Amino acid sequence: MDEKIGVFICTGYGIAEALDIDALCNVATGEFSVPFCKAVESCEGSGLEAIQDDITKEGLTKVVIAGISPRRYVDGLFPDNVIVEKVGLREHVVWCLPPNDEDTQMMAEDYLRMYITKVQKMHHVEPFQPEQTVDKGILVVGGGIAGMTAALEAAKTGYEVRLVEKADKLGGWLAKQHKSIPTKPPYRDLEDTGIETLMAEVEANPRIHVYTSAITSEIVGAPGLFDVTLVSSGNGKPAGELEGQFRVGAIIQATGWKPKEPRDSLPYGKLENVIRNVELEEMVKEHGRITRPSDGKEVKSIAFIQCGGSKEKEHHSYCSSICCLTSLKQALYLREHDDKSKAYIFYEFMRTPGKYEDFYRRAQEDQGIFLTRGEVAEVTPGNDGRLSIVAQNTMIGKQIQVDVDLVVLAAGMVPNAADGEAIRVLEDAKRTVAEGDSEAKKQEAAETVETLKQHEGSEILNLNYRQGPDLPSLEYGFPDSHFICFPYESRRTGIYPTGATRQPMDGKASREDAGGAALKAIQCVEMTSRGEAVHPRAGDRSYPDFFLQRCTKCKRCTEECPFGVLNEDEQGTPLLQATRCRRCGVCLGACPERIVSFKDYSVEIVGSMIKAVDVPDEFEEKPRILVLACENDAFPALDLVGQHRLQVNAYIRVIPLRCLGSINTVWVTDAMSTGFDGVILLGCKYGDDYQCHFIKGSELAATREKNVREKLEQMAMDLERVELHEIQISDYEKLPKIFEDFAELIEEIGMNPFKGM
């Protein structure tokens, strides 16, 4: 295809008042011999429409619009086959530098050079279409309330669902419950669990194929192309027998929770009449009444001990969120059965959020429910099989003691989830122990095996992923999302955890959560079938190419990809599973051989942009500072710098990156050999509260910074010539000072000695 490049330079917005437009046009038509260059008044509204008309009329295939920031285009839709790059002359030049100044003009001209070069190097993106048709079916693992709801919601939307449950029937914990906490106004009355209706609906739905007594023994592939193997879980049949093989497009993990073992200071398992809330629930469900395990005598009084297995700081420092409500509910079981009975609830904080407060109020109104804030110091056997409870730090400031028939521990929830990453590290360490090439390495690996051995055999999904067989875990083993705004963002594309395996939640919240997970799974198969990326680069149709002939099998890309996109063959060659890709470009930064590229984002494209800058020689005393900025946080922050008319150093040249983790160290070599005097890297926050939407991009950027310094060292350059800063959008005010300080530093250490060579 013959390419025709067009450049539009906007004169509105005060741009013509601050810059020499003719000189800018000369850069395009003179230096770059661009066949079409036009000064336009606006690049919004009718101005933008005029540009679009020119693109069609002139048959332009690659276009640079120099005007407002790319973030300010509200409806700039261009034909798919036209590459359009936008340069923010207004925000990044005119608004933050003095008008009609030589340096201001130089910056504008450089940006034009960089972006014309960029479009010259960019290729037209063709969406990824796998050789086989994308399957839009959904696999739901786990047949409790969340799994059944997710299956039903997806099926109601028109998608085929495979629902797998390891027990011999559906239902999970919901089926073991006698009643539910209230889910609707007036939030005072216990409700039927609704399990029969839900199960009947699931079983009657022709789009849901239910597999009970089955587990996933292997899942191979990627979104749109997951090949699933099911085997018998061993309920009634020999374990491991083949139960089914099929393809799905996306996966919902709804594997639920298990009760926490109560803390050691409570005599669970030592005294017969001390039980957990789950056991009380099953007892009531099965027998309709509450009796003492020791002698089967009707229970007249119960002491509920909250946070029985949850909250104690060293023991388990998250709150299981439903135990307060469960104890209130179970107190009502007792009270509704016998109005002379007594229920004592010992708690630290009563947690009945939102409208559940009405349910709490109902319990407070009940004369037989005694709500006591305090810590249970001891539970000891009393007379006649009864138990004696001593609580301290109560509201009245002294110890209190009660005797009861039964003690119920509000045990917390532990997710039924495996930590895929930990399993992978364990497996790798085991291999090193067996085959390692040095004793020191073997020793180190043996220690790793010891620390991680509890993960042995914990696999649930059994994904065939280089980075481990399950979703990676966050705190406390929940495979939750790290993102407040994006609660379904798991770290494996197309696999969405939901319900209590994602975080502790009640039944009503599980149902909602499952509906959302079903949408995300459906969205994933739809976007995958269109060749588009899912969140956060939603809609991006580019994908990475690997020029494998030059691959040295160093495995950096397979290890560093935040989403586990790459598998390996036996020699360690990366095997691309393109539909897992989120298009962050971390692989670009990982590869020392520079064999990874996107059609519109590559080592060559960014390198060429760097080299396109016209660097003045050292006698002009105009240093140049390259700024590589994360497009999600730092780059928008630069817009805000302009918007607030903060002045910046005129020597910076900024290139936005998909993620700072995609930095390839060769860009720094490029910058130095072009004559740049230093490089500033702007990424987002890393550490426990990381803000990188590609999970570990900013963390990798720190590793890259080290590599960059090594590179500088090799070039006999000062290591201070590169700096990494963590920048949030709201930190925009810090940017001018960062640039200024760095420019001063450059002045101190002197110009790049390679300048002009």
Added chain:
Amino acid sequence: MTVEAKPILVIGGGIAGMTAAVEAAEVGYPVILVEKEAFLGGRVMRTHRYFPKMCPPTCGFEINARRIRQNPKITVHTLATVEEILGKAGEFKALVKIKPRYVTGDPPLDGSVAEQLSSERPDALNLGVGTVKALYYPHEMAYPPLHVLDREALSDADAVTLTEVCPSGSIDLDMREEEILVDVGAVIVATGWRPYDANKLDNLGFGQFENVITNVMMERLAAGSGPTGGEILRPSDGKPANNVAFVQCAGSRDENHLPYCSAVCCTATLKQARYVREKYEDSKVTVFYIDIRTIGRLEKFYYDMLDDTNVSFFKGKVAEISEDPDSKDLMLAVEDTIAGEKPGLKFDMVVLATGVVPNTADDKIPFDLTYDEYGFLDGATGIEGVYAAGCATHPCDVSRATKEATAAALKAIQCLNGGGESNG
């Protein structure tokens, strides 16, 4: 998938509404997003940081704005309200009223003309504290990125100035209110919340004592884009607030005010305690609470704060706040404090953790929906084809609101394709 599906109408452009819109549109369905303010984002745009990560809401907003910007399936109407809904699931008609912005966006307007005006209006972003020019940019991250003109606040002289200095066509002082009738297949109500009116808490001195503020105001004080540029200053004298009391359940869990728990205030207070502690090194924070409700993984946020000896927690309901008329310091009378513990009761500033009131408590959706006694819509609104999410349904944090919005998007999609057609 149905190719020519009718759009989904999303009422409310806060975090829940934006999420519902992008999630549905990315599956492939058209969406009409209607927001009554001049910009998207609602309450989160007035929030300084999210708990527990202490990250700026603008970060997620940036991504959502990009998803909206690039998706031709989403139509955004700001300054717009839904006046009437007729019909039934799959075939609703909605009447959308769009207030004039007076700024056309074409040709673009140079915002610096606002500096030439003398007319001002209260700063809505900062909850009415301070003023902005009558022609203003609603928020530094505003989407759509357009100025807005408060015609009523504009003096005649300024109207003349605008006509003279603005490029022809960029401002239309005669712009009329517009009404459009849209055919939609389903409706998602995400109308959000407002803080409980602290003036009704007459024992707590709000409106009477300058240094008694609300938690929503605290978000603005802490924000760089707020009225104090991020300094947490006492309104009475502009001195840093070094000794701050937080009064929990200011209205919530109180049968005379809001009988329910507002669910977010405990963690929000802990977050705001961190604003104060991180801003001023020797500052002290005291939290008066009934129960600390940091549920799930948020518990760690509370536990971590216990390590800070400058933060104290006292179980007790604040009965009354009074003011030292000279220093404008505040004195707290506290009931039910655990025996033996007596907090220092004099503070520089008091923050009332005011609760969450659904906007639908007063402004009902113009359709026959079922509300609970507090004005919340339950997820099921009583009408097929109409779904609700976020704080319109119950008090909840951002994470919960977005997941409900995602679930509501799926219900709406089901309604569009009737659930009959196979996609698998």
